[in-house]
Each structure stands twice: as structure tokens, then as C-alpha cells.
Amino acid sequence: MDDRHPAPRDAAYWAQSVDKLSIKDAPQEALNLNVEGRQTVGPLQGFGQLWQKTYRVRMMGCESTPQEVIAVWKERFPEFQPPENRFFPSVAGVQPGEVVLINAMTPGGPVSTGVMVLYSDDESFTLMTPEGHPESGWVTFSAYDDGGVVVAQVQSLARANDPVYELAFRLVGSSVQEKIWRHVLGSLAAAFDVGEPVSLDKQCVDARLQWSRAGNVRHNAQMLTLLYNLGAPFRWARRLFAKKEQPT
Amino acid sequence: MPEADITITVHDVNSAVSILAIEGEITAFAEDALMAAYQEASDGATQSIILNFDELEYMNSSGIGLLVTLLIRTQRQNQTLLACGLNEHYQRIFQLTRLNEAIAIYPDEAAALAAINQTARTS
Numbered sequence: 001m002d003d004r005h006p007a008p009r010d011a012a013y014w015a016q017s018v019d020k021l022s023i024k025d026a027p028q029e030a031l032n033l034n035v036e037g038r039q040t041v042g043p044l045q046g047f048g049q050l051w052q053k054t055y056r057v058r059m060m061g062c063e064s065t066p067q068e069v070i071a072v073w074k075e076r077f078p079e080f081q082p083p084e085n086r087f088f089p090s091v092a093g094v095q096p097g098e099v100v101l102i103n104a105m106t107p108g109g110p111v112s113t114g115v116m117v118l119y120s121d122d123e124s125f126t127l128m129t130p131e132g133h134p135e136s137g138w139v140t141f142s143a144y145d146d147g148g149v150v151v152a153q154v155q156s157l158a159r160a161n162d163p164v165y166e167l168a169f170r171l172v173g174s175s176v177q178e179k180i181w182r183h184v185l186g187s188l189a190a191a192f193d194v195g196e197p198v199s200l201d202k203q204c205v206d207a208r209l210q211w212s213r214a215g216n217v218r219h220n221a222q223m224l225t226l227l228y229n230l231g232a233p234f235r236w237a238r239r240l241f242a243k244k245e246q247p248t
Numbered sequence: 249m250p251e252a253d254i255t256i257t258v259h260d261v262n263s264a265v266s267i268l269a270i271e272g273e274i275t276a277f278a279e280d281a282l283m284a285a286y287q288e289a290s291d292g293a294t295q296s297i298i299l300n301f302d303e304l305e306y307m308n309s310s311g312i313g314l315l316v317t318l319l320i321r322t323q324r325q326n327q328t329l330l331a332c333g334l335n336e337h338y339q340r341i342f343q344l345t346r347l348n349e350a351i352a353i354y355p356d357e358a359a360a361l362a363a364i365n366q367t368a369r370t371s
Binding site: 040050 | 276305306307310316317319323324335337338340341345346349350
């Protein structure tokens with residue numbers, strides 16, 4: 001950018017382009033799996049039906065501004081998740097380009113994955129998924145003023161990443177996911193002493209399955225997490241023998 | 249809801265090609281304006297829609313989401329969506345969000361139109 005073409009106003013809010021994700025300082029308590037070296041994927045790269053789901057809570061009586069709500073949301077993001085869904089932001093927090101690790105327990109078992117902060121400004125932030133995540137797409141968290149009432153919103157635009165996830169979403173995953181985001185908005189509202197119900201509007205943007213993306217299953221984080229856990233006794237035994245073989 | 253700060257001018261090049269010239273901001277609040285312009289541009293014969301971003305001033309992630317939705321709509325109608333006039337920054341955003349894998353990007357309207365004509369000649 002030069003004097004004739006000044007940087008656009010939104011330039012600082014977007015992540016820098018990255019070929020592959022890398023994690024500099026993973027929190028010690030987080031299992032860092034299925035993120036390092038993965039590419040991010042958007043709503044066009046997944047396999048399943050593309051859904052846009054918009055969850056809203058009208059924060060009646062909340063005297064904070066949308067910007068203040070977003071500041072709290074970013075700062076306490078992991079705290080607003082349900083207990084089975086653990087988020088581990090980096091030290092830098094919810095900043096463009098940062099990676100947030102996720103260790104979740106789903107009906108199909110544990111899954112270790114993450115998301116990249118694609119965009120973050122004073123009124124919204126967006127998380128984009130990597131290869132292997134259950135979904136391919138992004139979710140935007142925002143707040144705005146609607147006639148004097150602050151509305152907090154979660155909007156996802158995503159499709160299942162592979163055929164296994166698509167089946168899981170159709171069976172049970174979709175309702176589990178909806179429960180998670182309702183919980184997050186409910187927790188956020190509670191942090192501002194608001195107890196309003198969360199509404200959900202969902203629409204299938206693209207009903208087609210993208211069979212050309214069926215091969216995404218090779219990155220499936222749920223299956224790879226399962227394999228990793230199955231290998232735990234062997235890793236433990238290897239460490240034990242390695243210790244015994246060390247010269248005294 | 250805040251007002252959308254966007255103006256979209258629809259220009260029909262011919263019965264098969266329309267240009268949507270976007271001026272202002274693409275955010276979540278631009279949805280009605282963008283979809284109305286698409287409806288205006290898209291009659292039964294329209295095969296290609298060019299989005300001209302020469303006068304784009306601001307775009308957030310919700311705005312990019314709108315472009316994904318628009319892309320799916322055009323695909324359903326067997327139309328092609330093209331983009332032109334994106335500055336370096338917004339070209340990078342298209343790459344970052346991998347929108348460039350589905351929407352071809354050209355420097356200007358003339359280049360986009362030339363690509364459409366080339367495709368028409370070879371098909």
C-alpha cells in the first residue's frame with residue numbers, strides 16, 4: 001500500500017495469509033493435535049450441506065455498548081463454553097491470525113482440533129476451521145445495537161468437512177452444536193445479568209453434497225484423536241523403557 | 249439494525265452478462281442491497297455476473313459470508329460469478345478465505361469481459 005492506495009480501514013482486522021497453521025506456544029494443559037501444518041478451510045471446501053445458523057440474544061436491560069460486550073466476549077471466551085468444550089486461546093488472545101486449540105468431548109468421543117481467528121474488530125470476531133475439524137467454514141460472533149437494545153449474535157456458515165462428519169451431524173451433531181452456541185450466548189448474557197432466551201434461525205444455503213471433497217476424511221480429527229488415544233499405552237511403555245535404558 | 253453503507257449499481261452489458269458495481273461497505277447489513285441487486289441483474293438469460301469492487305471501502309468477515317451465499321445462488325442458476333477491481337488487500341482476503349478458488353479474479357471489467365467472451369468462443 002502507498003500514498004495513492006492507503007491501507008483499507010479493515011486491514012488490521014484480518015489475519016495474515018498463511019499456507020499452513022502453526023502453533024508457537026500451546027497452553028500446557030491443552031492437547032495440541034490436528035492443527036499444526038493444517039490448512040484453513042472455508043464454506044466452499046467441505047463435503048456436506050452448507051448451513052447458515054444465526055443465534056441471537058436480545059440483551060434487554062444491558063447498559064453496555066456492543067463494543068464492551070465484544071471485549072468481554074473475547075476476554076472470557078473459553079469460560080462461556082460448556083464444560084465438555086474446552087477452548088485454549090494463545091497468550092495473545094482473540095487476535096487476527098492466532099490459533100485457538102479445542103479439546104472437546106462429543107457423543108462420538110473426544111476430538112482435538114482448533115480454529116484460527118480470521119477476523120477481529122471491536123464489534124465482531126470470526127473463527128475459521130482447519131482441515132480435519134468437524135466443520136469447514138467459519139463462525140462469527142458479533143454484537144450490535146437494535147433500537148437501543150444490544151443484540152449478541154453467533155452466526156455460523158459451514159458444512160461438514162467429510163462424509164463421516166456429515167452422517168454424524170445428521171444423526172446427532174447438529175443438535176449438539178446448536179446446544180453449544182445456545183449455551184455460549186446464554187453464558188454471555190448471564191455475564192451481563194441478562195436472562196433472555198436465545199433464538200435460532202437456520203437455513204440450508206446449499207443442499208448439495210460435494211463428493212469431490214469426500215477425501216477430506218483422511219484429516220478427520222475425531223478419528224485421529226481416537227487413534228492417538230488408543231496409542232497412549234504404547235507411548236507410555238516407550239517412555240518407560242527409554243528411561244530405564246538411560247545410563248546412570 | 250444499523251443502516252448499510254453501500255450502493256450497488258447494476259449494469260447490463262448484454263442479455264447474458266451483468267455487472268454489479270459496489271461502492272461502500274460490505275458487512276452483514278449489506279445483505280438486502282446485494283441480494284436485491286443480484287435479483288435485478290439476474291433475469292432468465294443472465295449467464296455471468298461480474299462484481300466490480302473498484303469502489304469497495306470496507307469489508308468484514310460477515311461481508312465475505314455474503315459473497316459465499318451469493319456464489320451459491322449463482323451456482324444454483326448455472327451462472328458464473330466473477331470479480332474485478334479488487335485491490336491487493338482484498339485479493340489477499342479472497343485467498344485467505346479461499347473464495348478465489350471459486351470466483352475468478354480479474355484486474356478490471358475489460359479483462360473479466362474478455363474472459364467471458366473467450367469462454368463463450370471455446371464452448
